[in-house]
Amino acid sequence: MKKNFWKKILTVSLLSTALLAGCSSGSSNASSDKSSAKGEITDKKVTIKFSWWGADNRHEAMKNVAKLYEKKHKNVTVKVEYGAWDGWQSKVLTQLSGKTEADVMQVNYNWLYSFGKGKNIFYDINKVSDYLKLDNWDKTYLKAMQVDGQQSAVPYGMTARVNLMNQALYKENGIEIPKTYSDLLKAGKVIGKNNTSTGKDNKYALINVGDMALDLFLGQMLYDNTGKVMQTDGKVNYTSAQVEKVLKQYKALEDAGAMPTYAQDSTIDTNSNPQWVEGRTGGVYEWANSLAQWTGTYKGGKATDDLKVSPYLQVSESKKPSVYVKPNFGYAISRNSKNPEVAADFINFIFTDKEAIKAAGDALGVSSNKVTYKTQLKENLVEGAVKDAYDMFGGYKQTVMDPYYEDENVRGQRYDVIEGFRTGKYTAAQAAKEFISKQQEALDKYYR
Secondary structure, three states, rough: OOOOOOOHHHHHHHHHHHHHOOOOOOOOOOOOOOOOOOOOOOOOEEEEEEEEEEOHHHHHHHHHHHHHHHHHHOOOEEEEEEEEEOHHHHHHHHHHHHHOOOEEEOOOOHHHOOOOHHHHHHHHHHHHHOOOOOOOOOOHHHOOOOOOOEEEOOOEEEEEEEEEEHHHHHHHHHOOOOOEEEHHHHHHHOOOOOOOOOOOOOOOOOOOHHHHHHHHHHHHHHHHHHOOOOOEEEEOOHHHHHHHHHHHHHHHHHHHOOOOOOOOOOOOOOOOOOHHHOOEEEEEEEEHHHHHHHHHHHHOOHHHHHHHOOOOOOOOOOOOOOOOEEEEEEEEEEOOOOOOHHHHHHHHHHHHHHHHHHHHOOOOOOOOOOOHHHHHHHHOOOHHHHHHHHHHHHOOOOEOOOOHHOOOOHHHHHHHHHHHHOOOOOHHHHHHHHHHHHHHHHHHHHHO
């Protein structure tokens, strides 16, 4: 996502914040009746809408889950709405401001805090806990999705960015998969030795696909180098000198051919990125729960043995890092839903019905819901790169990402600065100052 697309999101966000302030709570005369004589969740014909973002594997999986629910609840119709991540937040904000959102929404972690500037704009799930069993989650996981004293959503699971490496490319060049940032730089000099300034056949040791991946990669570099997280209680934790040092380290990776420059980046920032699909990169930095879609597009999904989840890069071989984790997403209920009990029952179905869990497969990642996770293990539903990724990052000390880290209004400021640095608009010193000041200005404006 290049050229400041985030600014469009900011415009919608500002508009929606004002409109959302007027949101009313859900209808008090919902049609659900848990004790229906027919054993149905409601004794009336009900339609609820379910929305999510994701790749094709998730779309197919969740459409099947919706059909399963309809099959078991004959008088409930589940309308589905789905799409790719790009532009999805803007769409949901527009729907929320116009009160046309889905009854059940897949939501990003940071939305709970940034939408409405820290006031809960979703239905308080505590009110429908008879239908959606909250004791199936550890309390700490539930707390991560509580806002203003209310349960804004329930988490599907925890996730982290990991390195999915193309070991075949490394083997072809006679080198090992890097353990440190220095190793990555050296690997780039070998793998990218024949690269041209804009060559379409260039090869790289590792790529970040899209602005988000690069921002998170730099964020982890900063954490590795300083031992401090990006921000705490609305304050950026870094000095200009610390940011400048890391920006120079990153620029050295690009200069060595380890990673593409701004001009060499593919314009396709999804798992269809040709550098990845064609096997011209030694790896991608992606969410653990999304790795199935990346293994599926790599060489048409016919060379998965080439791929391996690799340990995190380290500043030195003796310094094991702490890593960022976050709820990969959650499910929330609209405050405007006329059927919050049915919505809650549907979410509970996603997590507790064996057929639904099997239909979801690995399209949602590893769940933190106790019932779901138990079934996933028993049915071997999480396997391959996804399973390897969770096993891998589970061995590291973890820090839950501050929700404002990924807020578009805050993160977008970093995007601008990073792009300016990579295109030569800023020196490392200038970019470091802008990185801190612009991000802090956004936090001062939006942090609750």
